[in-house]
Amino acid sequence: MSKEPVAVVGVGQTKHVAARRDVSIAGLVREAAQRALVDAELAWSDIDAVVIGKAPDFFEGVMMPELYLADALGAVGKPMLRVHTAGSVGGSTALVAANLVAARVHGTVLTLAFEKQSESNAMWGLSLPIPFQQPLLAGAGGFFAPHVRAYMRRSGAPDTIGSLVAYKDRRNALKNPCAHLHEHDITLEKVQASPMLWDPIRYSETCPSSDGACAMVLTDRAGAARAPRPPAWLLGGAMRSEPTLFAGKDFVSPQAGKDCAADVYRQAGIADPRRDIDAVEMYVPFSWYEPMWLENLGFAAEGEGWKLTESGVTELDGDLPVNMSGGVLSANPIGASGMIRFAEAALQVRGQAGEHQVDGARKVLGHAYGGGSQFFSMWLVGAQPPES
């Protein structure tokens, strides 16, 4: 059973900001899609199908917005799929699109994810309680803070690690023109002096609410041969899910995340991720998740992830750069955030990441998660096509 190799030949993003009042939802998604087409030097007529993702429809107040967006994304007369897997959706959407190419159902597919949070209120969208179910109290930070605390206790990490991550990501964002937050006067002291929101998570250690979209053009081997710029090749991709709440769940390092990474590494022939992978775009909405995911993804032994962060390994010029783009901490159009991780990984191996490019990045991991650390999606892209 042979699969068609899948290549990323076009990437487009909007400049992520708190509120894009100058465009409709349709205008926002079309901007990102057109940039991806320009990057690939393709026209709308070259696209065989569109796969779109976003987080809950309540975030904009539009039910199944793909119906309304069909025209804006040139999908009329074509197949159009809408994926929704909570916070991991941007990654899952790219993987569904990749499967259309890998299965040889379509030759060239446009995939896009977005969130226009200014249209509504995400806090309200996440706070509709139903009986007999535990609500996510006080937003996502209230849900995740106890798990961060559990990590600190388990690993013995000093309480300075979270602020190091935030300081790094916000500095990286200054090199990324698409990032929402450009804090030119950021200092470590400012991060550490910011208000405590959900102990131990401080204001400057949390993600912003952004409007933004991200698009990619995925194509087959023949499409890649015609691409004007170097493609990024998909070497491995996987999704894993587990229940949100149950007695056996490890919230610090969920089994679904470990299994997902293991599947990607198996597909890509990665024996030692710490040695074989050059950089990571990781879904870190709260700063402490960098050391937590470094362990979950196999880059560090259990309890050791924070040491990589503390020693500077994950800095832009470190041995394993993490979130070169500034990450979710610097731009969080929720539904798009996972796809941005995947797209930034592709930009790195294509050598197209501009000022936040890692020299010699050949294999880069894109990572996303969603729900109560329930859904995971990841892909590993490389500068060279898969061997098989």
Add this chain to the structure above:
Amino acid sequence: MTSEGAPAAREIAVIAFAQTDHRRSTEESSEVEMLMPVLHEVLAQTGLRAADIGFTCSGSSDYLAGRAFSFTLALDGVGAWPPISESHVEMDGAWALYEAWTKLLTGDADTALVYSYGKSSPGSVRDVLTRQLDPYYVAPLWPDSIALAALQAQALIDAGHTDEPALAAVGARNRADATANPHAQLKGRLPHGDYVVRPLRTGDCPPVGDGAAAVILAAGERARELCERPAWIRGIDHRIEAHALGVRDLADSPSTRLAAQKAGAFERPVDMAELHAPFTAQEVILRRALRLGDDVRVNPSGGALAANPVMAAGLVRIGEAAARIHRGDSGRALAHATSGPCLQQNLVAVLEGDPR
């Protein structure tokens, strides 16, 4: 640029189907409780357990449940432990089946569980569906789903393709056929009723109800091991049209015709069809687009006019068509699903049993 139309490298079949009894209200049970018996039943048909399934995909809509992330808890019904390979479309389950089909085509999995569910009872589905419309120019006017379907029905009548008595006959035939369907919500002899929105009467409109459905897909020899007569997916395709009603010919369904052509529906005649036509006039439009003659048995289940669990009704069509092939009642069947106002988006699958 495209490799579509190339022969599928791998044979994939629907090998099991289960559905709830569709009811006006299931307020005594949660979505998970509504779903669990269906998941157990479809697994039991094949002898598989959740842990044996290679890929799982579901379809549903947060707007029906009235809260964000409603699908995340459905995984409790599946029993996603140890962790599973899983995805979700915010669409009818027919599109979840399409995603699962592509996953099996890649060879990454040999079996897939597909499920979908919808509870319309917590709210007013007529109002809820208005939120699907262009949010800036149309949705603020709250044109509801029956009003839009009435525009379409009137366009069809004006084009001379049908009239009100013919529509009444479509409704009567579907509900008469539904008497043989133990899961149907509306069945038997029902009056054409009063006008809801002219020219549509109550008898032209679907019941509002809650329900869930599940199917299992398997590839190649695995399908033959698990099912006596697999319903092979010979082709499946879906297409979307422009959203604005003003730029579409509401009396036609070009996206259905194109999806049918890409799915190979016109290559040889089918002996039956399950059409996702919640309104009587839509059956007339779909029959024309699909070139179904009077000799083709349409909606022996009673169709969406007998039970219309929103987000599951399309998957039910595929399941009903497959079940007839499993039983030997059909050799080649067509299944159709729709989404969006006035048949905006349409999926067509062609299913076949092995020759006997």
